[in-house]
Amino acid sequence: MELKRIRNSGLHTKVMSAEQACDFIEDGMTVGMSGFTRAGEAKAVPKALAEKAKLNPLKINLMTGASLGNDLDKLLTEAGVLARRMPFQVDNTLRKAINDGKVMFIDQHLSETVEMMRNKQLEMPDVAIIEAVAITEEGHIVPTTSVGNSASFAIFAKKVIVEINMLHKPELEGLHDIYIPSYRPTRTPIPLVKVDDRIGSTAIPIDPSKIVGIVFTNQSDSFSTVTDPDEETGMIAKHLVEFFEGEVEAGRLPSNLGPLQAGIGNIANAVMMGLLDSKFTGLSMYSEVLQDSTFDLIDAGKLDFASGCSIILSERINAQVFDNLDKYRDKLVLRPQEMSNHPELVRRLGIIAINTALEFDIYGNVNSTHVCGTKMMNGIGGSGDFARNANISVFVTKSIAKNGAISSVVPMASHVDHTEHDVDILVTEQGLADLRGLAPRERAIEIINNCVHSEYRGLLLDYFERACERGGHTPHLLEEAFSWHSRLEQQGSMKA
Amino acid sequence: MELKRIRNSGLHTKVMSAEQACDFIEDGMTVGMSGFTRAGEAKAVPKALAEKAKLNPLKINLMTGASLGNDLDKLLTEAGVLARRMPFQVDNTLRKAINDGKVMFIDQHLSETVEMMRNKQLEMPDVAIIEAVAITEEGHIVPTTSVGNSASFAIFAKKVIVEINMLHKPELEGLHDIYIPSYRPTRTPIPLVKVDDRIGSTAIPIDPSKIVGIVFTNQSDSFSTVTDPDEETGMIAKHLVEFFEGEVEAGRLPSNLGPLQAGIGNIANAVMMGLLDSKFTGLSMYSEVLQDSTFDLIDAGKLDFASGCSIILSERINAQVFDNLDKYRDKLVLRPQEMSNHPELVRRLGIIAINTALEFDIYGNVNSTHVCGTKMMNGIGGSGDFARNANISVFVTKSIAKNGAISSVVPMASHVDHTEHDVDILVTEQGLADLRGLAPRERAIEIINNCVHSEYRGLLLDYFERACERGGHTPHLLEEAFSWHSRLEQQGSMKA
Numbered sequence: 001m002e003l004k005r006i007r008n009s010g011l012h013t014k015v016m017s018a019e020q021a022c023d024f025i026e027d028g029m030t031v032g033m034s035g036f037t038r039a040g041e042a043k044a045v046p047k048a049l050a051e052k053a054k055l056n057p058l059k060i061n062l063m064t065g066a067s068l069g070n071d072l073d074k075l076l077t078e079a080g081v082l083a084r085r086m087p088f089q090v091d092n093t094l095r096k097a098i099n100d101g102k103v104m105f106i107d108q109h110l111s112e113t114v115e116m117m118r119n120k121q122l123e124m125p126d127v128a129i130i131e132a133v134a135i136t137e138e139g140h141i142v143p144t145t146s147v148g149n150s151a152s153f154a155i156f157a158k159k160v161i162v163e164i165n166m167l168h169k170p171e172l173e174g175l176h177d178i179y180i181p182s183y184r185p186t187r188t189p190i191p192l193v194k195v196d197d198r199i200g201s202t203a204i205p206i207d208p209s210k211i212v213g214i215v216f217t218n219q220s221d222s223f224s225t226v227t228d229p230d231e232e233t234g235m236i237a238k239h240l241v242e243f244f245e246g247e248v249e250a251g252r253l254p255s256n257l258g259p260l261q262a263g264i265g266n267i268a269n270a271v272m273m274g275l276l277d278s279k280f281t282g283l284s285m286y287s288e289v290l291q292d293s294t295f296d297l298i299d300a301g302k303l304d305f306a307s308g309c310s311i312i313l314s315e316r317i318n319a320q321v322f323d324n325l326d327k328y329r330d331k332l333v334l335r336p337q338e339m340s341n342h343p344e345l346v347r348r349l350g351i352i353a354i355n356t357a358l359e360f361d362i363y364g365n366v367n368s369t370h371v372c373g374t375k376m377m378n379g380i381g382g383s384g385d386f387a388r389n390a391n392i393s394v395f396v397t398k399s400i401a402k403n404g405a406i407s408s409v410v411p412m413a414s415h416v417d418h419t420e421h422d423v424d425i426l427v428t429e430q431g432l433a434d435l436r437g438l439a440p441r442e443r444a445i446e447i448i449n450n451c452v453h454s455e456y457r458g459l460l461l462d463y464f465e466r467a468c469e470r471g472g473h474t475p476h477l478l479e480e481a482f483s484w485h486s487r488l489e490q491q492g493s494m495k496a
Numbered sequence: 497m498e499l500k501r502i503r504n505s506g507l508h509t510k511v512m513s514a515e516q517a518c519d520f521i522e523d524g525m526t527v528g529m530s531g532f533t534r535a536g537e538a539k540a541v542p543k544a545l546a547e548k549a550k551l552n553p554l555k556i557n558l559m560t561g562a563s564l565g566n567d568l569d570k571l572l573t574e575a576g577v578l579a580r581r582m583p584f585q586v587d588n589t590l591r592k593a594i595n596d597g598k599v600m601f602i603d604q605h606l607s608e609t610v611e612m613m614r615n616k617q618l619e620m621p622d623v624a625i626i627e628a629v630a631i632t633e634e635g636h637i638v639p640t641t642s643v644g645n646s647a648s649f650a651i652f653a654k655k656v657i658v659e660i661n662m663l664h665k666p667e668l669e670g671l672h673d674i675y676i677p678s679y680r681p682t683r684t685p686i687p688l689v690k691v692d693d694r695i696g697s698t699a700i701p702i703d704p705s706k707i708v709g710i711v712f713t714n715q716s717d718s719f720s721t722v723t724d725p726d727e728e729t730g731m732i733a734k735h736l737v738e739f740f741e742g743e744v745e746a747g748r749l750p751s752n753l754g755p756l757q758a759g760i761g762n763i764a765n766a767v768m769m770g771l772l773d774s775k776f777t778g779l780s781m782y783s784e785v786l787q788d789s790t791f792d793l794i795d796a797g798k799l800d801f802a803s804g805c806s807i808i809l810s811e812r813i814n815a816q817v818f819d820n821l822d823k824y825r826d827k828l829v830l831r832p833q834e835m836s837n838h839p840e841l842v843r844r845l846g847i848i849a850i851n852t853a854l855e856f857d858i859y860g861n862v863n864s865t866h867v868c869g870t871k872m873m874n875g876i877g878g879s880g881d882f883a884r885n886a887n888i889s890v891f892v893t894k895s896i897a898k899n900g901a902i903s904s905v906v907p908m909a910s911h912v913d914h915t916e917h918d919v920d921i922l923v924t925e926q927g928l929a930d931l932r933g934l935a936p937r938e939r940a941i942e943i944i945n946n947c948v949h950s951e952y953r954g955l956l957l958d959y960f961e962r963a964c965e966r967g968g969h970t971p972h973l974l975e976e977a978f979s980w981h982s983r984l985e986q987q988g989s990m991k992a
Contacts, residue, residue, distance in 0.1 A: 104937070108917060120747060389839055437612070437618050438602070
């Protein structure tokens, strides 16, 4: 049964336990691992590595597509295995180690990791560990629920360990489209012109002699913890749908809006859910992660096609999707994150990018990553890949957090991930600010009038007016610019 | 003599004075004008418009490629003509009006202005005013020393005024390569794969019936004010050349480095001059502006080909180049700024981007635009188009300014144009910081050790160490982060 999944019979001898596979991983190595938004990560080998490290301490440089599920980053952190980690994470334990300066975390645009590696500006993996549903006759690797950076990691690595996860349906094969850019200086245009174009292969093409170990596993991806829309996220969706309706009416968007990208998490998922009740049909997605909302929209006949680089679903919908893959087969493709997020494609396709802000300021600079300018939450992820080149770049957030102790709109963003140049539309439950073609002083009025919670609106307007008296293209009072954050740190609330 | 430059004889009746042409420009209109880095701007009509406005006040929304020469922004500002201005400027008088909030300035990535216009997110020009060397038999416009946004402005505008500048050599014809992206959703890849590829036409293709006026002029572009390298810029060049040598030796760069982009101004020009004395040959440029250094490198046999969107030269070299265009014809091309700066092409070609920072912080965030976070200098220009997608993104600056009263390296950048994610290499006369693959705390050490002037190094290290004690992925003391800028504003120096 298991060996049927290894269609290249020459590789049958490579089957081993996760513990044995760990022996290929040595102290100081760079390891490239599958996994993106807690989908499709290698599961058994990293867990075994964490166990092994308790007895025989070792440190590695761990690269993935994005975040890992099944508490792997927690286990690896607790076992002291992580010296360096890139390009994204979402784990509480690892987050604390990063903020304590114990793990060196490199927070990157997700389209860039393997590009830098290809150009030898990052270490190539000594070992790649890739979750698969099968190995083909040619010895090529068929990924599972994410592609992420798996293809390039496997291509670049000296040694490859494959984890064949029997719990993933073999029907996943055929869903992936593996395209790798050619090397400079003879690189050619990426030949993708529609969201449903297939331009590559369905498996990761590597020399099978690099496969040094094959481990069988039988463990589910972590379920998504996405929650149902609440009153505020519902309002955010409503504002955005109304905006889209206006854009179509004004002839600035086609009636199907063009390809949509939505970041991970509750707010972006709620926004996509908001399209369920809209009049829009013929929708498409060109995104990195496909969440519950993607499949609800397909089921409702609203969404024609979704291109992503991973699928992560909640328990509500997970079985219904993966047990009925044939139903979705002609409506889905999973690509390497270098392709799902590629600036060339984002610009060409004219994507509407919807991402979540941690905070933004009165001029529209967005902080996606750092609490009070210092503490890393997760990482910038793909938001920059999309926001910079999108047809319309939208950032969404609730206007307040922690029962109003925090305003998401502040005088000056305490960390900037997306500059004012890359932010077109800001939405909170309060309303929507359309910043296109506005100068900073005009942006401030639009943002203060539309996005700020009433408890903070007067304070922000007062800051802005006093800053304008002092002058400047982007008026600020530098000595006060972070006073809200300082109050939060010292008194537990931004309120004066 | 003059009429020979209008090869479509049906347009001979459109010849008129600049004053007459002004009648097409009405209060409240959006005007798109040629001109990029003070090269190839329309000269007579805007000057006449400034005169006319003294008697009959009017306000327009003025869009150009980038900066204008011949004091036009000054004249238009003084005449109160400018309500709105985008996407770049370098004029003292206009700068003051922007910082006083009197002119609304929209500071944009230079590749994006016409893209937003094409998608109807910015007003299309009512009138375009384009400097030309000739009008072809088909009624198409042959630009002069810049292409900038001229092609799209002329294509989008309802009415087009052409200024034929007799002082520009007719031999400029053939130098340009006008390619305009197709409309979404059927946009195709841009078919450029080498810096010297020609993918478009040599003139701007418009319906000649849109040409409502033709004005003859006879006035030079403003000369570049670029100065010879000094000791500090010479050191910056030296550090960068040594870095390039190391990259080639390590196999990370080809022996000709790949295409180079260099921002405008003394420091970037000096860096390019530094390549004159290097061992590198077979160089190429894929840049926005071609300055003195470009032609010095061609003359020295070092540079094989230069693609840009404008040429601006100092008095030293100007005549020598434009009187000998045949010598450079097969080594030059001028493209629309949307193409010279296009993210798709920057990423594909693997450009080394060299741009100037106003200041940067210990984590590598770069401020290119705002003095003390508030006062606009010029604008972000194309630096973001290049830095985001470059193979190597370099920012250069002198470590101190105003005799040491200002440190260009600060605890926190007072405005962020380029986030840490987009900055690979920082260079001052002190040395070079290689930030690739480093976490923020590691970046800080690299920057403090290599780029900071000795007068400020201890202070910065002290800030960093105290911030680390408080913790965080990107340690900061928010209440102190701008104390250097506040000291500068209050006491005239950043020194404690």
